[in-house]
Amino acid sequence: MTDAGGAGREVALGAGLLAALALAALVGGALWPHHPDRSLDPAVAALARPGARFVAVELTDGRRLAAEHVEVDGDRLRLVGGGRERLVRREELADPAAAGSVVRFWLGSDRYGRDVAARLLAGARLSLGVGLSAVAVALALGVPIGLAAGLARGGRATALVALIESAQAFPRLFLLVALAAVVRPSAWILVLVLGATGWMPVARLVRAEARRIGAADYVLAARAGGVGGVRLALRHVLPNALAPVVVEASLGLAGAVAAEAALSFLGHGAPPPAASWGRLIADGRDLLSVAPWISIAPGIALGTTLVGCNLVAEGLRDRFDGRGIARARRAAPRAE
């Protein structure tokens, strides 16, 4: 496998996956026949297996009833399903001519008869949007602070490290509860909270890299040559420190979604009825042994996103980092 070709293929594959996901997120919701928030007769259609089929009947008062099958009985319809029978008069139907429409839950339904696939698509936009933004915020905060902490000396370095560590030690849950009391939850708050609690690992990694690289000869030489702080950081240290950070960032997306899932689990995530992947995982978790598809579907979606991000990130790094895997592989003994 040639190096450039391998890296190029990785990037292409990753980009393809991400593009597919983005497409699904942006237009999938509009194209899919089911609405993510509308429940279909929970007494009958809840926790349906993937592929389950029901007949849905809409009444004039807006209710939707479901049945496994429908029998016509004169001017009434008999709805059979969920272990019972119900009779509905034709006048009550929103569309008296039809005897209901067929509804298929390709990925099953949740505990309120909502289509899991529709919620997955609706959640894609929220989760990907929130996740990517949170990673961006975490990087925007963590990289500069980490660089500064790694390259600074004496009191400044200690102060910056103290800042990073105190942010890490601060109890996130209290902050969330206090925030939830004061501010109405929204996607932006979620982004801020996730970003504000996720920048510390980035900062510490960048700091470690910066310290390591900062001790390298070429950096010392640059310093001796009078290159100042910011320029030193940006031109000589950052490009070389980026490699592990890029990998970290691509995992950061999963971290953000998992963090959002944990928040939803504790009741502080995206406000209902928002169908973020995190919320789906949290909701489906309690039903793991009766309806595993509810939490597995978003998990697979998340995994696919990760694969895409990671392929792109690593492929780009391999491609542009001159001292990367390519040289390592060339240097490795043939016997491997």
Add this chain to the structure above:
Amino acid sequence: MSRCTGRPRRWIAAGLVLAAACGERPVAELPAARLRPWVVATAVDLAGVNELVAPNVRFTAEVLDLLFLGLVEEQPDFAEHPPSFAPALAERWEVSADGRAMTFHLRADARWSDGHPVTARDVEFSLRAQRAAEVAWPYADSKRVVAALEVLDERTVRFLLEAPGPYRLVDVNDGHVLPAHAWGDIPFAEWRGAANRFRERLATSGPYRLAAWQPGLELELEPNPTYAGPGPAPDRSVIFRVTPDPAALVERLLAGEFDFADGLSPLDAERVTRAARLRLLASAARQYDCIAWNLRRPPFDDPEIRRALTLAIDRQQLVDALWRGRARVAAGPVPSDVWARDPELAPWPYAPAEARAILARRGFADRDGDGIVERQGRPFAFELTTNSTNRLRADAAVLIQEQLLRVGVRATPRLLEINTLTELNLAGEFDATLMGWGIDTTLDFRPYFHSHEAAEGWNFIGYASAEVDRALDDARAAPTALATREPLVRLQRLLHVEQPYTFLWEPPRLAAVRADIAGAEITPLSAFASLPRWRAPARP
């Protein structure tokens, strides 16, 4: 499997190590008659052994009911008539003709678990502790009716009351009798830090005593050898195992680890009914859930609009969807299985067309075609708050949002942590809140609906109705419990028309017990009261 203890093993890994070490262990010294303890799952741990300072969480209260006795015991027979009381520490009692004195005669054979007799001194000590300012028992107000306590002899006490009333026995009996000889010399000022001392010197009068307690993990109660009644003595110990995660609890229950688990969700209850090894127990919960409208914020100040909102919420669908049919739609604050319920009272039907008509009559119309009705340019949109940890209520809020959208009203659910929610409610900073209230034995609805409670009390919706006030005052002034029925019926009818709350449902209490255990039942008052009567077929 392993013969080292009598208990079947569940996991092989430790079993292998155990098997290796088994040879060295002494043979377990099990007395021949010792039966395997009952294992009960609980989501929370015991908060403390002294009810006056421990937070009043339901689990703690029910466990303390097993350890301590009161003067009398309330019976769960309130369906047809006000609840009756059975003797507990007192074997008989009399009320004077003018209702101002209550005399209790304690059983001669009542003993603490360390052998000391239960005497009038304990009753007197308990009252003093309940009223002590440094102890600051939250329910001390119930003892305001007691003017004085006379100790007539070792086993006779007389409560002198400020005024007679229908529920004086409940007030006098509130709180168990505590051991003066064990706890009497701990100064009241130190009570709020003395949990360790209370535990060390614990003496109990009930059917059980404390055998072992690993905080956060397990609590073991063993039969109290000095217990002489009333009620049967248990035949074995009971272990309460703390399992905070509800999903894990249900899985372990179905796998056979527990003999009993309370507080199941409706979905869990269904799985239990399908399990051959378990039996589902259900009882009323003496509770109702509702949406409390903030009457200080228009348009909720208009009773017609509140009624429209009630008509627009399909409460039966909520019960079907959330409770899988195991709950009942509520029609008022008095649950349908309580004696004071108005038998002619039926919940408002689901009538969205009528709801829309009422809104139209009141000037709401959708003029900009966005699906939400407006009046004078302001859309009918509000925030529906509820507490984040109650799954059912959070889901109900979402379903209600969907239902209200059909009549053009936008409700946005907002989940808040429980303490935050309570504070905001009490401060009147909410639009509508989805919550539940428990029903007191005394059926006292003053705190919620009386206009005098609107400023600082629990009438945080700001409800003020002269007729309702009159009904509540009449109920309080009634000479007997039965006489409170008429004013309470009046109250229910008024609330039905005015809908300060939209009453949603009366939840059940769901528990699972091993199918082969006889004598297990749950009541609205307690899940564990039947424990001493549990018997299993002859198998340890």
Add this chain to the structure above:
Amino acid sequence: MTAFVARRVVAGLLLLWLVLTATFALLHLLPGGPGALSEDPRVPASQRLRVRAALGLDRPLAERYVRYLAATARGDWGISFARQRPVAELVAEAAPHTVTLAGAALGLEFLLGVPLGALAARRAGRALDHAVRALALALWSMPAFWLGLALLLALAVEWPLLPAGGIASPAAASWPVLARLGDALAHLALPALALGLPAAAATARFARAVLLESASEPFALAGRARGLRPTALFLRHTLRPAGAPLVELAGLSTAGLLSGSLTVEVVFSRPGLGRLAYDALESRDYPVLLAVTAAVAAAVVLAGLAADLAQAALDPRSRTRERHD
């Protein structure tokens, strides 16, 4: 070196003070007071005030803050509102469970993650590399609270191989030491897996990236040119220089594992610090909340210090830096 340590210790104390003050302020901004009093209609407003007075909550905030600091400096962490026991006792009871869990998860994370990452790095670009990366991604996308329940279902319920919760079997107190140790490990296994596997996945990816990085450094090539055997080359010139960032990862993992232990402690009924804090938040048990925050902050500081010291030991170049600081 001692100057460095001393400076960090002082910074650590300062940090502790900062975190405690911030937490104190935040707690008192939280709406709602201690616990179950708030919601019971049978408790009139006057009685609620009396309870607050009994708990010392009616004094002005500044006075409570000063008293709190003074008491803490003396070592008196106060009495828990919800359990009426000394807070130090509660923390001392709970801390070992969290420490063992976080320690086991950390051990699992590195014992599993680094070798996997090294394997993937050595076979970079080949099938094994892709397999390891795929596995790591799959594990990383499972949040701990989900994975915990899944493991419980799979390994404790469906096939009862391991215990479903708690820290020891009933009656384990009377077993010989070896059996008790095995029992404790059995109870630690599932929680440590739930917490450690996703972390191991992240570490594997990170280790792979860092190892590839250092394998391409000039000194590695020099070693190869000198004729070092692959294993020695790997251990001395690839793994060791990569040690610094890996140790840094260990330091920050500790913080993450400590905070992640909450959900795992809930699922597996372990009475650790995470659960203690969560229950205390719900009942607004301020003394316990402050004490747990302090304990976690101290652990984070110590972990950071240990990581920095280990880095200095592993990477001689950073030692030179320190002398210039």
